[in-house]
Amino acid sequence: MSKVQLTVNGKTAAVEVEDRTLLVHVLRDHLNLTGTHVGCDTSQCGACVVHVDGRAVKSCTVLAGQANGSSVTTIEGIARGDELHPMQAAFRDNHGLQCGFCTPGMIMSAIDIVGRHGGVLDEATVRHELEGNICRCTGYHNIVKAVLDAAGRMKVAQAAE
Amino acid sequence: MGMEGIGASVVRKEDKRFITGKGRYVDDIKLMGMSYAHFIRSPHPHAKIKGIDSSAALKMPGVLAVLTGQELVDDKIGNLICGWMIHSKDGSPMKMGAWPAMAPETVRFVGQAVAVVIAESKNAARDAAEAVEIDYEELPAVADVRAAIAPGAVQLHPEAPGNQVYDWALGDEAAVNAAFGKAANVVTMEISNNRLVPNAMEPRAAIADYNAAEEHFTLYTTSQNPHVARLVLSAFYNIAPEHKLRVIAPDVGGGFGSKIYIYPEEMVALWASRKIGRPVKWTGDRTEAFLTDAHGRDHLTRAEMAFDKDNRITGLRVKTHANFGAYMSLFSSSVPTYLYATLLSGQYDIPAIYAEVMGVYTNTTPVDAYRGAGRPEASYLLERMLETAARQLKVDPAELRRKNFITQFPHQTPVIMAYDTGDFNASLDAAMKAIDYAGFPARKAKAKADGKLRGIGVSCYIEACGIAPSKAVGSLGAGVGLWESAEVRVNPVGTIEVLTGSHSHGQGHETAFAQLVADRLGISISQIQIVHGDTDKVQFGMGTYGSRSAAVGLTAILKAMEKVEAKAKKIAAHQLEASEADIVIENGEFKVTGTDKKIALPMVALAAYTAHNLPDGMEPGLKESAFYDPSNFTFPAGAYICELEVDPGTGKTSFVNFVAADDFGRLINPMIVEGQVHGGLAQGIGQALLEHALYDGNGQPVTASFMDYAMPRADDLPSFKLSHTTTLCPGNPLGVKGCGEAGAIGSSAAVINAITDAIGNNKLEMPATPDRVWHAIHGKAA
Numbered sequence: 023m024s025k026v027q028l029t030v031n032g033k034t035a036a037v038e039v040e041d042r043t044l045l046v047h048v049l050r051d052h053l054n055l056t057g058t059h060v061g062c063d064t065s066q067c068g069a070c071v072v073h074v075d076g077r078a079v080k081s082c083t084v085l086a087g088q089a090n091g092s093s094v095t096t097i098e099g100i101a102r103g104d105e106l107h108p109m110q111a112a113f114r115d116n117h118g119l120q121c122g123f124c125t126p127g128m129i130m131s132a133i134d135i136v137g138r139h140g141g142v143l144d145e146a147t148v149r150h151e152l153e154g155n156i157c158r159c160t161g162y163h164n165i166v167k168a169v170l171d172a173a174g175r176m177k178v179a180q181a182a183e
Numbered sequence: 184m185g186m187e188g189i190g191a192s193v194v195r196k197e198d199k200r201f202i203t204g205k206g207r208y209v210d211d212i213k214l215m216g217m218s219y220a221h222f223i224r225s226p227h228p229h230a231k232i233k234g235i236d237s238s239a240a241l242k243m244p245g246v247l248a249v250l251t252g253q254e255l256v257d258d259k260i261g262n263l264i265c266g267w268m269i270h271s272k273d274g275s276p277m278k279m280g281a282w283p284a285m286a287p288e289t290v291r292f293v294g295q296a297v298a299v300v301i302a303e304s305k306n307a308a309r310d311a312a313e314a315v316e317i318d319y320e321e322l323p324a325v326a327d328v329r330a331a332i333a334p335g336a337v338q339l340h341p342e343a344p345g346n347q348v349y350d351w352a353l354g355d356e357a358a359v360n361a362a363f364g365k366a367a368n369v370v371t372m373e374i375s376n377n378r379l380v381p382n383a384m385e386p387r388a389a390i391a392d393y394n395a396a397e398e399h400f401t402l403y404t405t406s407q408n409p410h411v412a413r414l415v416l417s418a419f420y421n422i423a424p425e426h427k428l429r430v431i432a433p434d435v436g437g438g439f440g441s442k443i444y445i446y447p448e449e450m451v452a453l454w455a456s457r458k459i460g461r462p463v464k465w466t467g468d469r470t471e472a473f474l475t476d477a478h479g480r481d482h483l484t485r486a487e488m489a490f491d492k493d494n495r496i497t498g499l500r501v502k503t504h505a506n507f508g509a510y511m512s513l514f515s516s517s518v519p520t521y522l523y524a525t526l527l528s529g530q531y532d533i534p535a536i537y538a539e540v541m542g543v544y545t546n547t548t549p550v551d552a553y554r555g556a557g558r559p560e561a562s563y564l565l566e567r568m569l570e571t572a573a574r575q576l577k578v579d580p581a582e583l584r585r586k587n588f589i590t591q592f593p594h595q596t597p598v599i600m601a602y603d604t605g606d607f608n609a610s611l612d613a614a615m616k617a618i619d620y621a622g623f624p625a626r627k628a629k630a631k632a633d634g635k636l637r638g639i640g641v642s643c644y645i646e647a648c649g650i651a652p653s654k655a656v657g658s659l660g661a662g663v664g665l666w667e668s669a670e671v672r673v674n675p676v677g678t679i680e681v682l683t684g685s686h687s688h689g690q691g692h693e694t695a696f697a698q699l700v701a702d703r704l705g706i707s708i709s710q711i712q713i714v715h716g717d718t719d720k721v722q723f724g725m726g727t728y729g730s731r732s733a734a735v736g737l738t739a740i741l742k743a744m745e746k747v748e749a750k751a752k753k754i755a756a757h758q759l760e761a762s763e764a765d766i767v768i769e770n771g772e773f774k775v776t777g778t779d780k781k782i783a784l785p786m787v788a789l790a791a792y793t794a795h796n797l798p799d800g801m802e803p804g805l806k807e808s809a810f811y812d813p814s815n816f817t818f819p820a821g822a823y824i825c826e827l828e829v830d831p832g833t834g835k836t837s838f839v840n841f842v843a844a845d846d847f848g849r850l851i852n853p854m855i856v857e858g859q860v861h862g863g864l865a866q867g868i869g870q871a872l873l874e875h876a877l878y879d880g881n882g883q884p885v886t887a888s889f890m891d892y893a894m895p896r897a898d899d900l901p902s903f904k905l906s907h908t909t910t911l912c913p914g915n916p917l918g919v920k921g922c923g924e925a926g927a928i929g930s931s932a933a934v935i936n937a938i939t940d941a942i943g944n945n946k947l948e949m950p951a952t953p954d955r956v957w958h959a960i961h962g963k964a965a
Contacts, residue, residue, distance in 0.1 A: 060386075069384060098205075110202040123437060161903070165897070
């Protein structure tokens with residue numbers, strides 16, 4: 023058994039789990055943060071993407087023990103109260119989701135993509151960067167639009183701060 | 184309230200929970216005392232089960248039970264059924280082998296459930312499954328259709344000699360023979376339609392909860408049609424009578440057909456919950472989805488098209504072999520017959536059509552409806568043939584289509600369908616304009632100068648949606664009616680709940696359906712709640728598939744709304760001391776036309792429930808229901824054109840442009856409609872370029888994860904250019920046709936027609952991987 027201490031969405035959490043327990047299962051089963059999804063088990067689909075110490079990671083491929091001491095942000099932790107994160111708002115406004123299952127991972131990946139590119143993005147870059155997130159509903163058309171839209175919104179928000 | 188009414192691109196009400204991680208999918212649900220199921224599945228495509236030893240597993244920590252197929256038999260749990268009877272040419276009924284939820288004696292595909300471990304945790308169940316010893320005697324297996332029907336092939340089911348489920352035909356063979364006898368030109372093609380895996384992003388899951396005191400079951404399941412699930416589980420599987428079984432399909436993460444069916448896992452979870460006296464949860468993993476979700480397509484077809492000297496199509500002859508896999512899934516029998524051959528006239532006036540379809544068992548995962556279901560296979564076949572014929576006849580492919588378009592409606596095809604309306608020239612015009620068809624030769628020449636092979640491909644599809652008129656499908660063998668039901672409840676404070684038998688698993692019903700109500704009453708969609716997916720709340724429903732939710736489900740809501748409005752007008756007239764005929768509904772108010780007298784909807788609703796002052800003899804309350812059975816299918820149609828470049832050095836395809844011009848009739852929410860088209864296009868393009876569920880010669884699947892089955896990714900696809908032309912569907916009062924499947928039906932042929940145009944070789948199969956394209960260019964077999 024491993025003792026794992028995390029800061030999840032700003033709150034500390036301590037769990038004792040089997041050594042083989044994955045981070046995604048700590049989030050879903052122990053902390054009841056079910057917004058992070060499991061879609062494939064092979065690190066392909068990206069439905070499980072969360073941020074660990076500010077980096078997007080596939081939480082189905084990280085042992086909970088490896089994340090010990092880390093700060094984890096999940097889809098539940100990116101809005102400020104009732105104010106949606108610009109990426110969340112852009113997904114809604116651009117109809118960037120249908121069934122919603124891949125959406126949390128898409129949004130968490132997309133925030134990371136915008137951050138890594140300093141908000142300077144074009145369609146080809148967004149499509150290339152989304153290679154690790156699979157959506158079966160949208161054909162990606164509106165997801166790409168949403169990410170480009172959010173990149174603009176995030177720049178504006180950053181400038182305002 | 185035009186801003187939120189019919190035709191407005193309203194942002195979706197349901198999105199907030201999905202973008203904040205507050206969706207509630209089956210695997211998100213925890214019940215007190217819940218146990219976990221892990222299925223032990225056959226690693227062999229065909230084998231006898233000689234023995235199952237679970238003694239070691241039962242001693243492992245946390246293990247509650249190991250249950251086997253024989254125990255299902257002993258408890259008289261029914262076999263899985265196929266709900267659509269097809270008769271062969273000779274009049275004999277289709278021949279079905281028994282499909283138990285867990286195999287007691289023989290396994291017939293890799294992944295078939297043999298036993299289940301129930302334990303205190305997922306990991307405990309998995310660990311114990313490793314300790315269950317199953318003694319198999321391997322048998323020869325066959326995965327290929329042609330090999331399966333060859334003399335001497337291994338036989339899958341004693342009930343189906345020669346591995347044939349049926350040998351079915353539709354159309355007038357003599358008339359077709361006569362047409363070919365007089366033909367000036369004949370085009371012949373052998374075409375396969377590759378097997379696909381639906382791969383909704385949410386894997387299937389089920390939680391079964393048996394309450395012994397009430398003898399009542401609750402099932403949470405990933406279903407597109409919870410009432411159909413309850414009906415089948417009750418009527419055929421002997422799980423529980425309907426009033427003792429509640430089925431809830433909460434948020435469901437995509438379906439595409441694969442979540443229509445009632446699978447062994449739900450049955451076993453219910454049965455096991457009663458056996459062990461605990462709630463039982465099963466969540467599939469992705470490989471289980473590849474092995475056990477019903478697959479799609481998988482046709483081999485030889486087709487001939489006859490033309491007269493003026494290039495008019497005079498006859499079509501089709502012979503298709505459909506691979507059903509090892510068992511007949513719930514609606515599988517209808518897919519390559521009444522959902523396929525009935526669309527073989529396409530957008531064209533073809534006087535004589537004859538189609539023969541042989542359904543064949545193989546040692547592979549069962550095949551059933553996947554987005555489009557039969558119609559993509561028909562459309563792909565026809566549109567490949569039209570394009571090939573144009574090249575053979577040396578005429579422009581668009582012009583050959585125009586010459587043969589149906590232009591008068593209604594139009595009775597020789598294969599059952601009576602098209603109600605359409606304007607095929609309009610959609611082709613729109614697509615050609617959008618892609619600058621006339622400018623293509625110049626672009627091709629420029630690409631050639633750059634060392635690239637540029638091609639353009641057209642596909643004009645039609646589909647039969649709004650499934651379906653119950654009497655018509657009943658006469659063709661369907662075991663169910665395909666109407667839809669709705670209930671509209673106006674609460675005493677004037678807010679509205681709409682209960683629908685349709686089920687949203689991505690389609691945005693909570694918004695689009697609310698738009699209809701908002702439109703009629705002139706209120707905000709925030710005042711309206713769409714309730715679906717729970718058999719305890721919604722009285723009955725047939726669910727969502729076959730692009731039916733707007734044409735059938737929403738029309739049922741409209742019918743219930745009309746009843747509510749009629750009663751509300753009576754109440755308003757009584758309150759306002761006016762004539763009922765003078766009452767109009769505007770902006771949430773009931774007004775006496777030509778006066779300033781009015782009463783707001785909440786006051787009408789309150790009057791209905793207080794019942795202090797209602798017209799004499801009127802029942803209190805304001806709640807109405809309706810069942811709507813369509814009189815015909817609807818016929819969405821359109822034209823897709825793909826322009827792309829092939830690198831002759833690598834065989835790699837790159838999109839230049841993809842345009843879609845669709846006629847869906849009236850659009851309720853254009854934003855949602857376009858999203859449906861985008862997703863359909865991606866699945867059709869995925870079929871054309873990437874996806875293929877492959878088996879080796881012995882029936883071992885070789886594509887059973889996202890590492891080896893090529894799902895379309897963002898950088899495999901272009902942005903799409905969409906437009907709409909409109910002929911209103913005369914068959915329903917909203918004039919809607921349905922948009923869920925069009926993209927998947929029409930796009931594959933456009934892509935392959937563009938590649939074959941680019942490379943100058945008509946022989947190319949899907950998926951057109953760089954390897955296949957390179958060999959098609961350079962003239963060597965792949």
